[in-house]
Amino acid sequence: MPSLPPLLPREVDGYLVELVKAQFADQVLTEMEIRADQYGFPIVGRAVGRFLELQARAIGAKRVVELGSGFGYSAYFFAGAVGDDGEVVCTDTDPDNARLAEAYLRRAGRWAPVRYHVGDALEGLADVGGELDVVYCDIDKDGYPDAWAAAADRLRVGGLFLCDNVLWDGRVAGLVPEGEPPERAAARAAVTDDIVAMSREIASDPRYISSVAPIRDGVLVALRVA
Numbered sequence: 001m002p003s004l005p006p007l008l009p010r011e012v013d014g015y016l017v018e019l020v021k022a023q024f025a026d027q028v029l030t031e032m033e034i035r036a037d038q039y040g041f042p043i044v045g046r047a048v049g050r051f052l053e054l055q056a057r058a059i060g061a062k063r064v065v066e067l068g069s070g071f072g073y074s075a076y077f078f079a080g081a082v083g084d085d086g087e088v089v090c091t092d093t094d095p096d097n098a099r100l101a102e103a104y105l106r107r108a109g110r111w112a113p114v115r116y117h118v119g120d121a122l123e124g125l126a127d128v129g130g131e132l133d134v135v136y137c138d139i140d141k142d143g144y145p146d147a148w149a150a151a152a153d154r155l156r157v158g159g160l161f162l163c164d165n166v167l168w169d170g171r172v173a174g175l176v177p178e179g180e181p182p183e184r185a186a187a188r189a190a191v192t193d194d195i196v197a198m199s200r201e202i203a204s205d206p207r208y209i210s211s212v213a214p215i216r217d218g219v220l221v222a223l224r225v226a
């Protein structure tokens, strides 16, 4: 069965990744990418990772909460942005991910600002007191509307809500990728409305200015202005 080409042609995506790789090399990061490949674990990848770091650095972020951290790949970039005196709270339901994240990030010299909450992401967010600079969302997609609802009031003015997979391979615009196993296709289609609902909520919230960077599967950036 023919498959819909990726939104960003593979060659263009590869070019963006190469541009980031040219900026720095880190054996640990490469090992994390190899693990993701081996186990089919959905990390954000280099181009999005560096983009997230750039967003955090641009606002001088010191306090970041990640909703859905996996084994620490995206946290690697946020930890670089906030520095050792910052704070990156990781969240994930899987304790194995927490252990792996600590091992990788320690070796990379990026564990100092990290605290890892094993359990529900929104409970982890609720446990963190005070105003936040960045909330980054990458949990199961049916949780996106609730994640936004929980994060929107917690960010300082000038803070950022960042969210991955908001283009969902084009499903948000009615495209239907072909060639997927039916079970996977049905599971992904079932949560498309949740991604759209969250994105529309954000777009109509007068406190936020937002846009979507169409890197990989789409990264939403929403800046709190009021």
Ligand SMILES: C[S@@+](CC[C@H](N)C(=O)[O-])C[C@H]1O[C@@H](n2cnc3c(N)ncnc32)[C@H](O)[C@@H]1O
Residues within 6 Å of the ligand: 042, 043, 044, 045, 067, 068, 069, 070, 071, 072, 073, 074, 075, 091, 092, 093, 094, 097, 119, 120, 121, 122, 138, 139, 140, 143
């Ligand atoms: C796409 S992966 C995260 C990848 C990570 N952001 C990265 O790029 O390295 C999503 C992760 O979120 C976790 N997860 C999904 N829903 C969650 C929830 N409601 N609370 C906590 N963790 C959740 C899963 O266990 C999984 O490890």
